[in-house]
Amino acid sequence: MNLNEKVYDISEAGSIEPEGDRTIALQIGPSHPGSGHMRIKTRMDGDIITKVDADIGFVHRTSEWLSERRQFIKAIPIVERIMLPDTVHANLAYVLALEKILNIEPPPRAQYLRSLAAEINRITSHLYGIGIFGIFLGSSTVYMWAFGDREPFIDLMEMLTGARITNSYIVPGGVRWEMPKGFKEKAESTLQYMENRFNDYNDIWAKNPVVEARTVNVGVVDRNRAISLGVVGPNLRASGVDYDTRKASPYAAYKDIDFEVPKMNHGDSYDRLLIRIEEIKQSIRIIRQILKDMPEGKIIADSIYSQLNPVMKKVFEQEQRVMFPAFFNQMRPAAAESIARVEAGRGEIFFYLKTNGDKYPYRFRWVTPSFRNLAYFSDVAVGYRLADLPAIYGSIDYFPPEADR
Amino acid sequence: MGILLLIIWLIQDLLYLIVFPGLVVAMVLVILLIYLERKIAAKVQMRYGPLYVSRKVGGALQSVSDLLRFSFQEFILPIGSDSIAFLMAPGFMFAFAMMPLIFIPVGPYYSYLFPSTLTILFSVALITITPIYAIIVGWASDNKFSFIGSLREAFLVISYEIPLLLSVIAMVIVYRTLNYIPAVAFQETHLPGIILNPIAALVFIIVAIRSTGRFPFDITEADSELIMGLYTEYSALFFGIGMATPYIELYALSLIFSLLFLGGWWPVSIHATGLLAGLFLPGIIVIIKAFIVMMVLVFLRAVYPRYRVDQAVRSGWERIIYLGIIAVIISILEVIII
């Protein structure tokens, strides 16, 4: 790099105010308790925000580049690490894209197990979001509660998949583990625990007068604006758009499951707060249905099962656990392209996978929900007060590592 | 002989000032309060709180260890700061937060260095000085977040000072004195102030929460907006002093509250004599009452998030001030009727 070349304009960064400008520049982050791994460059006129520029990329890990230089199966752990509270969904989206290219259809039981893991993961993701929002508004109680109540669900995931967070549970053709004995009872008691906690959350969080004062009519995004900004997930539904990928293009077992998509009308921070609690209730309903209607059968597609060697088949019969056949490491899918859309906790994940007959993906495009929710900063926060910025940031459940990939 | 008496009188007063109920008790109470605040909030929030420092007594020495850590940390003076103001302001803040204690008697026989019949007036007047140094801190730090914090402090001080004075004036009208000891005597013969004028008590409590920065008015130190507010650039002991100041203020305000509204050293009579009943027992009772008030106020952090600055200022000018005026009117009516 030529050192004389001016690559970074100081005045643009906001350290020097132009003459005659009555606004001040405030750089929130990257080392700030309310910014996360990003820098929010704001200009303030008094207490009013006049300009917001979200500078992201501080935790960019070149994940797309890395995944294009590995065998297909080895992209699963990378995919999971972009969105740690939402690992199952990222895993699922990638596997769906890959299965479309490989022409594998997983058996029904595997579909149900995928949905089960996804819904447990959605609850943990929403609790994570509620907790972060709590600490942004100054409610340390909600922060601790949400993270504490996330723990039983992570324990459930551990029981189901063998790992707490990065479980790599879903593989092409099915899932890796059978549901263990005693899981249904434990799941039911966890769900009942969560249902009993809703009253506490209402008292201290959703119906708290201070929370209402801080969030009602803050960061209002009406329906048309939400559509034009292209925001995703609960934020979109809080603005009154009836869109959920689970309904729009069903994947896993969602075709057979009866559930509602909660929707709010006003689109302010308070609606975005409420809709996450509503979605947790729906997820509980879905998990109950899945546990009741779970079909019997194999957890891996026959085409994958037939590739297991005798030792692996023995392990599968005894421990109900899928060991990786050599095919996973050596697969060279024919030239094709596919997309996958998955409704993760924070919104829709979109993956575009392109193969050319090689053992690496030729192009693997990742679009994460937080990256699409980035528009909330630059477009929505303008005109509100400085103290509203955390109220908007927290309510959209933005996760910088997920946006930066 | 006269000189000896003077020396004894001075030593006695210095003991009052430094040991009981002054600096030492205040520091012990603050350390205890911070520990209990963290422990009780932790209980509500499904966690342990301080535990690993002195595990046998449930982590009670955590605050002491924090204090020691602050004392031996490296102090950093920011380049752009106004260094004299930066160094002096926390000290003055702390001193002026302590100063109301001179005029707050915790028993019928306490006479301090400055015997006066206007102790209520003096103590309340001294309480209003601390925020000026908070503003200086924000200015001297040369940090935008500190500066915004101090601006917020200024806005809030102006909007909440008047209700505080109105609430005290309401009680002064009822007691017909500007001295704490007759005010407590009045409560002993009649009723505690909180029953005589509950509106004034409410206003006082709200202002006490506000001026000491407890939740939901933790606005000047809102960490998700302003990092650490006023104290963003501070480190080491100066940061510790800055953090302790609101607690000292809280202690002073709680003492005033227990004297003006909770009957002071009731049930011990104002005519009690002797070292125990006349000196220590009233003091301990007042401090226990004040401590309970402090506990209630710091516990609010487990319940409420924080308001926005404009909401707090608006509620100060549009609601609390009218409550203060109503409290004064109630007092005037009571005086007329009684």
Next chain:
Amino acid sequence: MIINNEDIIKTAKINEDEKKGIIDVFVTDVNSLKNVALSLSKMGFDHCLSVTCVDYRSRMSVIWHVSSYSNDEYKGHVVQLRIDVDTSKLVPDPKYRAPMIEVPSLVEVWKSAEFHERETHEMFGVNFQGHPDLRQILLPEDFYGKWPMRKDFTFNKSGIKYEFE
């Protein structure tokens, strides 16, 4: 046929793959790209999911994935608006490691494409003409002009040379 707009059928090659869920709209002429995008937007494809680029060395293909929130019929479909740019005839620019390719920006049509186009710009060196704010978004400032996601990108640091293939 999901896409029944005549303007689009006339100017673009449409390939609907129900199984994979992609409707491929391949625009051959750069000048008609914006019109096709506007027609799609008028049909009800109201938001942009992703903007990306695939480097085939001799040509590069820029892809906009769009879908619909408001139209129930289109909700389950993703339109892949695609355009190919020939890279063999580009003039090298000393400022950049490899020459930039130029395509029109579709931010005016889909505002949601703004950040995706910024990312594709810095990763692939695609100059989106008409983009209101074409800056870097993820990469550090000294990485501008390297176009790291192109297939001919290599780096050599600490003795480790990494090359594709």
